[in-house]
Amino acid sequence: MKYPEFSEIFLPEWKFPVISYRTGMTVYEEAFENGIFYSCGWNTAGYPLNVLQNTPTRFTLHQFTKPSAFRFCVNGTAAYEGMSYLGTEILTEGNTQVARVKLTNLGCDVNITVETRLDGTQVLARRLVVENIGAAEAAISDIAIMSGGVEVISGLQEKGKAAHCSEKLYSVGYMQLDTTLHEGDFGWRPLPMDEFSFAGRYDRERYRYPMVMLRNNLMGSFLYAQLAWSGGYRFCFDLDAHPLKDVSKLAWSAELEGHLPQLLLAPGEVFESPWLHVCMLQGDLDDAVNAMHDHSRRSILNNPLAEGGSCAIGAGMGPEHDMSVEISKRYIDQMGDMGAEVFIIDAGWNCPPGLVSEWFVRNGDWEPNAKRYPNGLAELREYCHARGMKFGMWMEPERLGEWAPIRKEHPEWMAMLADGTRSAHMIDMTNPEAAAWIENEIARFIEREKLDLFRLDEAVQNGELHYLSNKPRREDANIRHTKAVYAMFTRLRQRFPGVIFENCASGGGRCDLGMMPNFHHTWVSDNQFAPRSVIITEGMTMVLPPERVDRLVSGMGCHTAAEFSLHMRNAMFGHISMNVVASTSSANPQQMTFIHHSLQIYKEFIRPMLSTAHIYHHTPEAGTYLNGTPAVLELASPVGDKVVLGAFAPTDFTGDTLHIVPKGVAMSGSYRVTWDNSGATAVMTGTELGSCGVTVRLKTALSSELVLIEKVEI
Numbered sequence: 221m222k223y224p225e226f227s228e229i230f231l232p233e234w235k236f237p238v239i240s241y242r243t244g245m246t247v248y249e250e251a252f253e254n255g256i257f258y259s260c261g262w263n264t265a266g267y268p269l270n271v272l273q274n275t276p277t278r279f280t281l282h283q284f285t286k287p288s289a290f291r292f293c294v295n296g297t298a299a300y301e302g303m304s305y306l307g308t309e310i311l312t313e314g315n316t317q318v319a320r321v322k323l324t325n326l327g328c329d330v331n332i333t334v335e336t337r338l339d340g341t342q343v344l345a346r347r348l349v350v351e352n353i354g355a356a357e358a359a360i361s362d363i364a365i366m367s368g369g370v371e372v373i374s375g376l377q378e379k380g381k382a383a384h385c386s387e388k389l390y391s392v393g394y395m396q397l398d399t400t401l402h403e404g405d406f407g408w409r410p411l412p413m414d415e416f417s418f419a420g421r422y423d424r425e426r427y428r429y430p431m432v433m434l435r436n437n438l439m440g441s442f443l444y445a446q447l448a449w450s451g452g453y454r455f456c457f458d459l460d461a462h463p464l465k466d467v468s469k470l471a472w473s474a475e476l477e478g479h480l481p482q483l484l485l486a487p488g489e490v491f492e493s494p495w496l497h498v499c500m501l502q503g504d505l506d507d508a509v510n511a512m513h514d515h516s517r518r519s520i521l522n523n524p525l526a527e528g529g530s531c532a533i534g535a536g537m538g539p540e541h542d543m544s545v546e547i548s549k550r551y552i553d554q555m556g557d558m559g560a561e562v563f564i565i566d567a568g569w570n571c572p573p574g575l576v577s578e579w580f581v582r583n584g585d586w587e588p589n590a591k592r593y594p595n596g597l598a599e600l601r602e603y604c605h606a607r608g609m610k611f612g613m614w615m616e617p618e619r620l621g622e623w624a625p626i627r628k629e630h631p632e633w634m635a636m637l638a639d640g641t642r643s644a645h646m647i648d649m650t651n652p653e654a655a656a657w658i659e660n661e662i663a664r665f666i667e668r669e670k671l672d673l674f675r676l677d678e679a680v681q682n683g684e685l686h687y688l689s690n691k692p693r694r695e696d697a698n699i700r701h702t703k704a705v706y707a708m709f710t711r712l713r714q715r716f717p718g719v720i721f722e723n724c725a726s727g728g729g730r731c732d733l734g735m736m737p738n739f740h741h742t743w744v745s746d747n748q749f750a751p752r753s754v755i756i757t758e759g760m761t762m763v764l765p766p767e768r769v770d771r772l773v774s775g776m777g778c779h780t781a782a783e784f785s786l787h788m789r790n791a792m793f794g795h796i797s798m799n800v801v802a803s804t805s806s807a808n809p810q811q812m813t814f815i816h817h818s819l820q821i822y823k824e825f826i827r828p829m830l831s832t833a834h835i836y837h838h839t840p841e842a843g844t845y846l847n848g849t850p851a852v853l854e855l856a857s858p859v860g861d862k863v864v865l866g867a868f869a870p871t872d873f874t875g876d877t878l879h880i881v882p883k884g885v886a887m888s889g890s891y892r893v894t895w896d897n898s899g900a901t902a903v904m905t906g907t908e909l910g911s912c913g914v915t916v917r918l919k920t921a922l923s924s925e926l927v928l929i930e931k932v933e934i
Contacts (some may be wrong), residue, residue, distance in 0.1 A: 223244075225340035226242070226243070227243045227244075227339070228240075228317065228338075229241055229310050229317045229318075229319045229336070230268075231310075232249075232276075234251070234270070234276070236251060236252060236253045237251060237305055237308065238251045238260065238270075239308055239319060239336075240268045241338060242338075243317075243338040243340065243341065243343070243344060244340075244342040244501075245264060245342070245501065246262070246264060246266075246344070246499060247263040247264075247266065247267060247269065248260075248261075248262050248263075248500065249261065249269045249278055250289045250334075250368075251278065251281075252303075253281045254281060255304070256281060256287060256288055256301055256303065257289050257303065257305075257321065257323060258279070258281055258288055258289055258368055258369075259279060259284075259287060259289045259370075259471075260278035260279050260369075261277070261279045261370070261371070262370065262371070263277075264441050265502070279368075279372065283372070283469070284471050285471075286367065286471055286473075288300040288301070288368055289334065289367060289368045290332075290334060290348055290364055290365060290366060290367055291362060291363070291364035291367050292348070292360055292361065292362055292363040292364065293362045294360060295358060296359070297328055299328040299330055299350075300325075302325060302328075303324065303325045304324050304325070304326070305321075305322075305323060306322035306323060306324055306331075308320065308322065315339060315340055316337050316339045316519070317337070317339075318336070318338075319334075320333050321335075324353075329353050329354025329356075329358065330351060330352060330354075331353055332348065332350055332351075333348070333349040333350075333351075334346070335347050335349060337519070339519045341499075341515040341518060342499045342501050342511040342514075342515070343497050343498065343511055343514075343515035344497070344498055344499065345495050345497050345515075345519065346365060346366050346496045346497075346498065347492060347495045347496070348363075348491075348492075348493040349493070350491045350493075351488075351489070352485040352487055352488060352489050352490075353488075355487055357484050357486055357693070358484070358485040359480075359481035359483075359693075360483040360484075361480045361481045362475075362480075362482075363476040363493065364473040364475045365447070365474050365475070365476070365493050365494065365496045366445075366472075366473070366474045366498065367471070367472065367473035367474070367475075368471060368472075368473075369469065370443065370470045370471060370500075371436065371468075372467065372469050372470075373389070373436075373438065373467065373468045374467045375466060376438075376465070376467065376468060377466050380438055385463060387411070387412055387413065388437060389438055389459070389461055390410070390411035390434060390435065390457075390459065390470065391408045391409065391410055391411060391435045392408070392410075392416065392434055392457065393406060393407065393409075393432070393433035394406070394418055394432050394455070395420075395428045395429050395431070395759060396409075397842075398424045398425040398427055398428035399425050399427055400727060400728075401427075401727065401747035401752070402747070402752065402756075403427050403429070403727060403745040403747070403756050403759065403760060404429070404728070404744065404745070404756040404759020404760040404763075405755060405759060406758070406759040406762060406841060406842055407843055408435070408841060411434070411457055411459055413459050413460070413462060414458070415456065415457070415458050416456070416457050416459070417454055417455060417457070418432075419453060419454040419455075420453055421451055421453060421477070421682065422451070422452025422453070422454075422477040422478055422685075423452070425682050426730070427728050427729055429728070429731070429732065429759075430447040430448075430732055431445065431447075431762075431763050432444075432445050432474075434457070435505075440502050441500060441501070442501055442502070442507065442508050443499070443500045444499050444509070444512055445474060445496060445497065445498040446498075446732070446733055446763060447474055447494060447495075447496050447497075447732070447733075448494050448495040448496070448497060448520070448732055448733035449702070450702045450705070450732055450734050451476065451477075451478065451685065451686075451702045452477030452478045452685075452698065453474070453475065453476060454473075454474075454475040454476075455472070455475070456472060456473045456475065457471070457472050458470070458471045474496050476493070478686050478696035478698050478699070479638060479688070479694070479695075480696070481695055481696070482695075482696050483695060483696075483699050484689075484691060484693055484695040494734055495733070495734070497516070497520075497733060499511050499512065505837060505840055506836045506837060509762050509835065509837070510834045512763075513765045513835070516733060516764070516765060517831070517832075520736070520737055521733075521736055521737060521765070521768065531767050531795055531827050532561040532562050532610065532720070533559060533561045533562070533796050533797070533823075534560065534561070534563075534564060534612075534722075534795075534796070534798065535551075535555035535558070535562065535563050535564070535609075535797065536562075536797070536799070537565065537566065537799075537800065538565075538566030538568055539566070539568035541800070543565070543568050543569065543592065544573065544592065545593060545594075545599060548600050549603055551563075552600070552603055552604055552607060552609065553607070554801070554807065556608065556609055557807075557812070558798055558815050558816070558819065559815070559816060559819040559820075559823070560609060560798050561609060562609060562610040562611075562672065562720070563604045563610070563611060563612065564614065564673060564722075565613045565614065566614045566675070567614050567616070567677070569589070569592070569597070569614070570582050570586065570587060570588060570589055571589055572589050572592060573591055573592050578623075579621075580621055580679075581623050582621050582623050582624070583616050583619050583621035583624060583645075584619075584620040584621055584625070584626050585621075586665055597613070597669050598669075598670075601669065601670060610673055611669075611670075611671065611672050611673070612671060612672060612673025612674065612722070613669055613671055613673075613674070614675040614677060614724070615662065615665055615675065615676065616677035616678060616679060617658045617662050618647055618649065618658060618678055619645040619646060619647065619678065619680055620633075620634070620645060622644075626657065630654065632651075633647055633648055633651055633653070633657075634647065634648065635647065635648045635684060635687035635697070636648070636687055636689075637684070637687050637688070638686070638687070643680075643684045643687060644684075645684065646685070646687065648689075648697065648701070649697075649700070649701040649708075650689050650697045650701055650704065655704050655708065659711070659712065662674070662708075662712060663712065663715065663716075666712075666716055666719060671719055672718075672720060673720040673721075673722055674719055674720070674721050674722065675724055676722065676724055676725070677724040678724070678725040678729060678730055679726040679729075680726075685701070686698045687701075702734070706734060706735070706738070709721070709738035710737075713738045720740050721738060721739045722739060722740060722743075723736065723739040723742035725742075726746065727743055727745040727746035727747065728744045728756075728760065731760075736768065740768075741768045741770050742764070742768060743770045744756060744760035744764070744771075745760070748771075748772045748774075748777075748778035749777065749778050750781045750787070750790075750868075751845060751846065751870055751871055753771070753787070753790055754851050754868045755845055755846070755851075756771075757790050757791075757853070758837055758839070758840060758842070758845075758851060758853060759842065761793065761794065762837060762840065765831070766793055766794050766795075766833065766835050767794070767795055767831045767833075768794075768795065769794035769795055770794065770795045770797050771790060771791035771793070772791065772798075772799060773788050773791045773798050773799060773815075774798070781922065782923075783920075783922060783923055784811060784814065785814065785818075785897075785924050785926075786869075786923065786924040788814070788818045789818070789924045789926050790866070792818065792821070792864075792866070793835070793853050793855060793864075793866055796819070798815075821926070821928065825864070825928060825930075826855065826864055829857045829862055832858055833855045833856060833858070834855070834858060834884050835854065835855055835856075836853070836855075836882075836883040838851075838854065839851045839852055845868075845870050848871075848872055848873065849870065850867055850868060850873070850876070850878055851867070851868040852866065852867050852868075852878070852880055853865070853868075854866070854883060856883070856884020856885065859886065860884055860886030860906075860931075861889075861930070861931040862929070862930050862931070863882050863884050863885050863891075863928075863929040864928055864929070865882060865914070865925075866924065867880065867918060867924060867926075868918075868924050869919075869921055869922055869923045869924065871921050871922060872921060873918065873921040873922075874920070874921075875918060876917075876918060877915055878915070878916045878917075878918065879912075879913050879914070880913050880914055880915075880927075881909070881910065881911070881913035882909055882910070882913065882929060885909045885910055886931070887906040887907055887909075887910045888906050889931050890903055890905055890931070890933075891903070891905070891906060891909060891929050891930060891931050891932060892930050892932045893909075893927065894927065894928040894930075895916070895925065895926075895927055896925065896928065897917075897925050903934070906931075909929065914927055914929075
């Protein structure tokens with residue numbers, strides 16, 4: 221059943237200020253008392269916490285040791301204690317309800333605004349705005365955008381067997397591997413009693429997406445949060461539970477990580493934190509995933525798109541190939557024959573013939589190599605256009621190679637690392653001259669080459685992201701650097717509204733909801749090898765809507781493992797990018813026939829619903845697939861009249877029959893079911909599909925099947 225949307229922010233009458241946020245069936249409340257603004261808890265049944273008017277079910281101030289709804293320190297002092305309440309502003313902006321809670325801490329010389337936005341989905345958006353009202357510079361550290369109590373469970377001993385073991389109460393889900401080529405490595409683990417935390421992009425690698433899921437195994441509530449931030453982060457949980465206790469208490473925090481201080485705020489300067497997007501609901505993983513996708517599509521990723529930009533089938537070539545004009549034209553022809561709609565020239569276009577692998581050291585010299593392209597790149601651009609394809613190119617503007625001329629002119633533009641040495645590659649975006657040069661180079665590049673698509677890369681190391689500013693006092697420059705990048709691409713998108721902006725960032729190094737508002741889609745990994753490629757698609761479509769998730773067919777050596785259909789079908793659950801299937805040899809007609817057939821399904825059946833589709837992860841944990849269980853993904857239209865199932869066999873698999881019950885199909889009516897491997901069709905009722913499901917046969921390791929389900933009139 222589709223329910224009407226509902227959002228409300230109101231101030232319940234009470235002896236101290238209380239703010240209630242209601243969106244869908246999710247309710248969250250906060251209060252101000254004795255100088256502290258603190259979390260009052262959640263309700264997932266739609267009731268405000270004062271539904272019992274004289275005995276509200278809110279947390280009390282002293283129920284948790286760390287009750288504050290946010291945290292940060294100024295010059296080593298807790299700014300979240302000893303505050304004064306100035307009032308709450310509630311307003312409507314379009315379809316969005318906005319609350320701004322105004323606080324001040326005169327002891328720390330800061331004004332604080334806690335801003336919350338509700339857009340009608342199940343998800344709340346939260347940020348802090350901090351203003352230095354003192355006469356001296358303020359050192360800001362230990363920033364938690366949201367914190368405080370989450371849940372209290374009383375009467376544990378009568379609530380089930382999980383209550384008798386504290387480590388069965390909750391499970392925490394996150395991307396467990398943090399290294400490149402292992403993006404989207406989602407898994408669950410028991411939440412231990414006492415404290416537990418995990419981090420990324422500072423004291424861990426940058427390929428762990430900033431998200432967390434928390435499942436209450438006893439009571440069925442589900443918390444899902446994403447931090448819209450490309451810098452360091454940490455999620456922390458504190459579970460006060462024990463088998464001998466009859467009450468459990470859970471608190472959390474979503475924090476920014478970095479060298480201390482994280483920010484030096486000048487007198488009068490204002491800091492706007494990244495947004496945290498969080499929902500609490502009764503449901504399972506995919507209920508939370510689709511709630512987050514609804515929210516991100518509506519309120520984060522809703523910049524106007526160039527025509528076809530979000531789902532146009534991409535193709536290209538890079539330094540893995542001979543990038544001569546002749547070979548490039550051959551590949552453009554091949555990609556056009558396949559059905560690609562955009563052709564992209566990747567890294568290497570500024571290198572001489574025979575030295576294409578030197579792209580890494582030539583970054584910063586953004587001129588097409590005259591020996592490689594004697595007539596310039598316009599020749600290839602026009603060749604693309606003549607084939608009816610858009611033309612795109614790669615650039616990595618934030619990193620300078622050793623041979624970049626500008627590096628010799630401005631050595632002071634290189635970032636200063638924590639040990640006092642200069643970065644080998646990273647440009648200091650907090651330096652206004654360096655930042656202006658980068659932005660001008662990108663604009664010049666787009667205009668000079670008349671690009672239809674701009675591909676952005678960022679292949680720096682984790683430590684280079686957290687460098688020091690050039691101020692007299694030490695400051696982690698990552699906050700200012702990241703915000704400068706966001707602002708730059710906001711301006712560039714406004715300047716070039718007809719250009720498709722594609723994010724790359726060494727695969728999945730920077731594809732969060734802070735970076736993505738100014739990009740149409742993003743590479744979520746540079747790893748296309750099965751079985752890991754399937755895991756990456758599963759995990760990254762949990763955090764980004766599938767139409768934003770680039771997946772590559774062929775290329776990068778993935779042809780060495782799995783049947784070709786697995787590569788193609790894996791990519792069909794996201795935004796497809798193609799690669800060459802032949803160089804100087806003849807195209808394989810069997811292969812080309814399958815490509816044409818699959819792209820026809822993608823263009824005619826999948827793509828029309830992709831930007832609104834719900835996605836279901838039947839096997840969400842990476843370890844499940846790696847340990848021998850077939851992976852199953854599902855796309856479904858919001859009304860359930862079209863469904864796509866993908867089944868992917870793991871390694872060390874000798875064949876088996878699967879019974880898959882679609883989660884997104886409507887139970888009424890009749891459906892035509894098509895098994896793509898055989899082309900066989902059958903008509904089934906929605907009741908049959910929703911109860912018994914469909915049978916799929918996977919014959920060998922790393923084989924696959926695609927099942928199309930479409931409502932028909934009988």
